[in-house]
Amino acid sequence: MEVPGLPKPPTAASAPRPPARPGSAPPPPPAQHHARGPADDGFHVFDTTLRDGAQREGINLTVRDKLAIARHLDDFGVGFIEGGWPGANPRDTEFFARAQAEIDFRHAQLVAFGATRRPGVKASEDLQVKALLDSGAPVVTLVAKSHDRHVELALRTTLDENLEMVRDTVSYLRSHGRRVFVDCEHFFDGYTADPAYATEVVRAAAGAGADVVVLCDTNGGMLPGQVQAVVAAVLADTGARLGIHAQDDSGCAIANTLAAVDAGATHVQCTANGYGERVGNANLFPVSAALELKYGMRVLPAGALGEMTRISHAIAEIVNLAPSTHQPYVGVSAFAHKAGLHASAIKVDPDLYQHIDPTLVGNRMRMLVSDMAGRASVELKAKELGVDLGGDRDLIGRIVARVKERELSGYTYEAADASFELLLREQVQGRPQRYFRLESWRIIAEDRPGCEQSNEASVKLWIRGERLVRAAEGTGPVNALDRALRAALETIYPELAKLELVDYKVRILEQAHGTTSAARVLISTADASGEWSTVGVGANVIAASGQALEDAYAYGLLRAGVEPTE
Amino acid sequence: MEVPGLPKPPTAASAPRPPARPGSAPPPPPAQHHARGPADDGFHVFDTTLRDGAQREGINLTVRDKLAIARHLDDFGVGFIEGGWPGANPRDTEFFARAQAEIDFRHAQLVAFGATRRPGVKASEDLQVKALLDSGAPVVTLVAKSHDRHVELALRTTLDENLEMVRDTVSYLRSHGRRVFVDCEHFFDGYTADPAYATEVVRAAAGAGADVVVLCDTNGGMLPGQVQAVVAAVLADTGARLGIHAQDDSGCAIANTLAAVDAGATHVQCTANGYGERVGNANLFPVSAALELKYGMRVLPAGALGEMTRISHAIAEIVNLAPSTHQPYVGVSAFAHKAGLHASAIKVDPDLYQHIDPTLVGNRMRMLVSDMAGRASVELKAKELGVDLGGDRDLIGRIVARVKERELSGYTYEAADASFELLLREQVQGRPQRYFRLESWRIIAEDRPGCEQSNEASVKLWIRGERLVRAAEGTGPVNALDRALRAALETIYPELAKLELVDYKVRILEQAHGTTSAARVLISTADASGEWSTVGVGANVIAASGQALEDAYAYGLLRAGVEPTE
Numbered sequence A, B: 001m002e003v004p005g006l007p008k009p010p011t012a013a014s015a016p017r018p019p020a021r022p023g024s025a026p027p028p029p030p031a032q033h034h035a036r037g038p039a040d041d042g043f044h045v046f047d048t049t050l051r052d053g054a055q056r057e058g059i060n061l062t063v064r065d066k067l068a069i070a071r072h073l074d075d076f077g078v079g080f081i082e083g084g085w086p087g088a089n090p091r092d093t094e095f096f097a098r099a100q101a102e103i104d105f106r107h108a109q110l111v112a113f114g115a116t117r118r119p120g121v122k123a124s125e126d127l128q129v130k131a132l133l134d135s136g137a138p139v140v141t142l143v144a145k146s147h148d149r150h151v152e153l154a155l156r157t158t159l160d161e162n163l164e165m166v167r168d169t170v171s172y173l174r175s176h177g178r179r180v181f182v183d184c185e186h187f188f189d190g191y192t193a194d195p196a197y198a199t200e201v202v203r204a205a206a207g208a209g210a211d212v213v214v215l216c217d218t219n220g221g222m223l224p225g226q227v228q229a230v231v232a233a234v235l236a237d238t239g240a241r242l243g244i245h246a247q248d249d250s251g252c253a254i255a256n257t258l259a260a261v262d263a264g265a266t267h268v269q270c271t272a273n274g275y276g277e278r279v280g281n282a283n284l285f286p287v288s289a290a291l292e293l294k295y296g297m298r299v300l301p302a303g304a305l306g307e308m309t310r311i312s313h314a315i316a317e318i319v320n321l322a323p324s325t326h327q328p329y330v331g332v333s334a335f336a337h338k339a340g341l342h343a344s345a346i347k348v349d350p351d352l353y354q355h356i357d358p359t360l361v362g363n364r365m366r367m368l369v370s371d372m373a374g375r376a377s378v379e380l381k382a383k384e385l386g387v388d389l390g391g392d393r394d395l396i397g398r399i400v401a402r403v404k405e406r407e408l409s410g411y412t413y414e415a416a417d418a419s420f421e422l423l424l425r426e427q428v429q430g431r432p433q434r435y436f437r438l439e440s441w442r443i444i445a446e447d448r449p450g451c452e453q454s455n456e457a458s459v460k461l462w463i464r465g466e467r468l469v470r471a472a473e474g475t476g477p478v479n480a481l482d483r484a485l486r487a488a489l490e491t492i493y494p495e496l497a498k499l500e501l502v503d504y505k506v507r508i509l510e511q512a513h514g515t516t517s518a519a520r521v522l523i524s525t526a527d528a529s530g531e532w533s534t535v536g537v538g539a540n541v542i543a544a545s546g547q548a549l550e551d552a553y554a555y556g557l558l559r560a561g562v563e564p565t566e
Helices: A063-076 A090-102 A127-134 A148-155 A159-175 A187-193 A195-207 A224-238 A253-262 A284-294 A305-319 A340-348 A375-385 A393-408 A417-429 A477-489 A494-498 A541-559 B063-076 B090-102 B127-134 B148-155 B159-175 B187-193 B195-207 B224-238 B253-262 B284-294 B305-319 B340-348 B375-385 B393-408 B417-429 B477-489 B494-498 B541-559
Strands: A044-047 A080-084 A109-115 A139-145 A179-185 A212-217 A242-246 A267-270 A336-338 A366-368 A437-447 A454-463 A466-473 A500-508 A519-527 A530-538 B044-047 B080-084 B109-115 B139-145 B179-185 B212-217 B242-246 B267-270 B437-447 B454-463 B466-473 B500-508 B519-527 B530-538
Touching: A044 A284, A063 A080, A063 A090, A063 A305, A080 A090, A090 A109, A109 A127, A127 A159, A139 A148, A139 A159, A139 A195, A148 A159, A148 A187, A148 B340, A159 A179, A159 A195, A179 A187, A179 A195, A187 A195, A187 A212, A187 A224, A195 A212, A195 A224, A212 A224, A212 A253, A212 A267, A224 A242, A224 A253, A224 B253, A242 A253, A253 A267, A253 A284, A253 B224, A253 B253, A267 A284, A284 A305, A340 A375, A340 B148, A366 A375, A375 A393, A375 A417, A393 A417, A417 A530, A417 A541, A437 A477, A437 A541, A437 B541, A454 A477, A466 A477, A477 A494, A477 A541, A477 B541, A494 A541, A500 A541, A500 B500, A519 A541, A530 A541, A541 B437, A541 B477, B044 B284, B063 B080, B063 B090, B063 B305, B080 B090, B090 B109, B109 B127, B127 B159, B139 B148, B139 B159, B139 B195, B148 B159, B148 B187, B159 B179, B159 B195, B179 B187, B179 B195, B187 B195, B187 B212, B187 B224, B195 B212, B195 B224, B212 B224, B212 B253, B212 B267, B224 B242, B224 B253, B242 B253, B253 B267, B253 B284, B267 B284, B284 B305, B375 B393, B375 B417, B393 B417, B417 B530, B417 B541, B437 B477, B437 B541, B454 B477, B466 B477, B477 B494, B477 B541, B494 B541, B500 B541, B519 B541, B530 B541
Parallel strands: A044 A080, A044 A267, A080 A109, A109 A139, A139 A179, A179 A212, A212 A242, A242 A267, A336 A366, B044 B080, B044 B267, B080 B109, B109 B139, B139 B179, B179 B212, B212 B242, B242 B267
Antiparallel strands: A437 A454, A437 B437, A454 A466, A500 A519, A519 A530, B437 B454, B454 B466, B500 B519, B519 B530
């Protein structure tokens, strides 16, 4: 939908600049409009999706996946892409080789991740450190311990030797021309336990030539006030360039990242969609959007922010997780409004109802057609779907009446855009958008001893005067019905073969009790270029599914440019 | 896995107290150990899942759902449950009537939500205000405009009349003995546009007798530093008791809520699992956990925090959304560790690798390679259900193994206590808790021209060596199956005639696509003295329903004191 009102330039934040906190670090730097490039090193957006993000339970990336994600991250314009731990596993080693050979990075530099050398071994003789050099990455992030207990328990060495490991490894990599960032693991917990030692690790890293020392909230337990105070103190104590790496275990990773920036950090480590171990990491997209739109900083190349929604969804597809519908800025629900009450005000000034103009991040405002629907929201929704109602008051009135009537009998159009569009077109054109007429169906499902469960459907239907009778088996009664209908329909409409059912939800409506209730079915269907949702309501789950399937086919054919026939 | 190390008492936070921000509001109040009750009014945890949370796209609550959620919220110990907008829709009106009749609230007070009176009408003559009184709720939250543009554009009245609407409505409700909270909608945006007017609205509300004035970040665009600064300024200007209502559009709702508390707010509005319009609201669970475990405050009744994970998942089941696996504190991944690297260190001191002890919130550490959790929770649950496991380690091990095996194939026991109890008793007694043996079933569902839809089920089953064959019609295939099974069963177990199916939910499990997926069915059944839930999983909805029905009958008979026969 075209949101009325001019999109704001990315530097004019629609929310006010954060007021300086009383007595806190200086406000964020003003917007800068120079071009980005290797020389533009003032602020780092550092992505670790391919390394730390891949720790998320359920993510398992192939080298091909990692290459595809790296391309998207470079398009988005992050300054650094941490690609993995070369030497630690062969897939990561292969990734570094191929990424450098195959990708022509426009914005990002490739970063290899590794650990400081082992205790009691020279950096130059540590195979793991050698693998970092061998990766060919121009930048290396070294993880170092900065929490006294972790030094003793996990590294099993002394506090002094740990400092020596940091100095030795940083100097060695620097002497081989690598830029070095040091991740101080468990820094905030370590600082709480022993601030002097934790600070000493920062000093050792910076002193040995690390360009950025990244303070990590590895367990994710910090809150923004704590992060801000510790970053400010360490900055004052050491003068080192500081970065922030925040995990989301308290649900504050985004805020913690921004709090560190408030306190003077100039390097933020994030992952696409917040993927990461346990709860996840600071989410690259809302962090970047906040810095650009609310702090007025320029941290991405011009135009990149407008690609954010697309890139977020594309990366979700690559890691094979459904994009979170409720993700800030980029979720499909992020700018969705239940219209009723405020629809008319939203029409006049949408900016009163959204924290930013969604087009700035490549998203859009959506009006949800709900039981509070009125004329204004139907008009907005139609416009969004590209159906011109031409301000026809009678027509709009008929549509509203029809929506209300259907919602009373249990339909919901909020999650069924395609069914709503069919209803809309039916009213606009004054005739049903139908491709066949169902005469009858029958399902036989049975479970007999010694047999597999069986589900069989037969259907009789008419298309352009021709009567088709087909039967099919399925894994369940609805699947059998779907197959039988398609067996008939595809003889006339071969386009349907490309459709895939991707989600199926049933809700039993409350009018009556228990299994005597009416059922509402929501079906999501996809073709090569997109996905749509349809709804059906019936006395039982099969009838309701049949209806939702009929809408799903109809919408699929409409998209394919086939004219309704019945 | 048994986590080594003693659980910490809820008042000894495992993370340090947030350091006071330089120059900011005083640090949070110290832990208080007094009992809660109506007298304990110092800090409000206010839940609006049933009103604002229900705005989430895809949530559609029945009155029964709302009652079930209200019970869970009361168990969790929130001080206030905003139940909806009585008068605005009949479902909410019914909810208030039934909640007061049917629920014996132990901790929460019921809150009705409504708007200030219309312009130009006395509060005493406004039907919407009357409906708030009629709801019988002891507390009313009034939404008021505090942003000048919204007053003009959405209310279409003058700034003065808006102030009068606030004063008049608050005084009127107060004069009828109601406690009144005022939600200042779009407060932060309004404060940015015109701080004097926004502050004036707060003063008008407090002056007219509102106990709490809630500053709402309705568009969710604020960042914690802004929230903290504005709350501190308004508190200093007005002296009113302030609350916070934060939307999550910037991904900072939790941090914003805590920032408001840092600045002196003593009332937090949240929703279970962060459900809400667009991206969602401040999530009740991490906010409560941060206040209890990190601020050292006592905002919930003793023991309630340990129920948090269970309650979060149970509410997700009721709203029919999959519980978020990556939700802070309560997600199944929230304390999941890829064991490899640090396994031995985690074994020696798990607290080095987690921001809190997960058992404090009823969650558990999981090692992703070898998952061995559950003994403690099975013992607790058995105790809760009155089944004595006598500390028998082998028995508990068998139960844990059985639960895991079933959960792997898609069962969930969080919302199916009765099925869990049957499983438990089966293991304790070493034999199934069964009352019949199903030989086979068959369903025929059809829709023919000129006929009503027909659904017919036939079943063959054995009870105490007797073979029974019965058939029945129903309004849907599952209803027909239910009736056919009962037709057979009631000849032997007349007790079943008293059972009523009161709710029925289907979720398609994610393994496969669309209608070929496995189905999970949750059924609620009631007799004269209570209600119980059972679960079934199968290749299709009918098979899954059959299983859940079998458990439902078995549990009903067990309650009625009938001994298992098969």
